[in-house]
Amino acid sequence: MCPPRWRLPLILAVGSLCGLSIVLLRVSNATSYLSDDPAACVNCHIMTPQFATWERGSHARVANCNDCHVPHDNVLNKYYFKAKDGTRHAFMFTFHMEPQVIQVHEPGQGVIQQNCIRCHEHLLDEGIHLAVSLQQAQEGQGKRCWDCHRETPHGKVNSLSSAEWARTPDLNSVMPEWLQGKISNQTPSENEPAK
Secondary structure, three states: OOOOOOHHHHHHHHHHHHHHHHHHHHHOOHHHHHOOOHHHHHOOOOOHHHHHHHHOOHHHHOOOHHHHHOOOOOHHHHHHHHHHHHHHHHHHHHOOOOOOOOOOOHHHHHHHHHHHHHHHHHHHHOOOOOOOOHHHHHHOOOOOHHHHOOOOOOOOOOEOOEOOOOOOOOOOOOOOHHHHHHHHHOOHHHHOOOO
């Protein structure tokens, strides 16, 4: 008995989709996003100025990107938020939709505010004269922490192309070594289009 006519095309399609998914996961360094390593934030190169200014700021000694930008109320919410936010970032980067000036969107602002309170609650509790009380901050009334402390976590970041006085890290290439070898072995005349 011969197999149905659709079986081979289906097997090829599923195999191709699985292979493409594996390559995409490898090229995008997808497993790095499961960690708390700040270097994962510069995989797409857009966040390089923010990474560089954070790395040389006061928060680098005590906090990583996820300490401020991801919720910490429970582990499921943490990874749900990372997946949702990461998918949004990947989509915008892939289709070149990123804004010239990176700003945190509304759900992220609430998370950052709660994490500021989580780490600095003792300052709000000690009765230090602040523009906002602990209760106002927790309820989202008044100013957000970064309204007054704008340059605390990242320093001065102007746009995607400039972060004053910031040295940026060397990033590992995602290009496979065999392809790098082929490209570097070409002579200039091989790279030029035929006339």
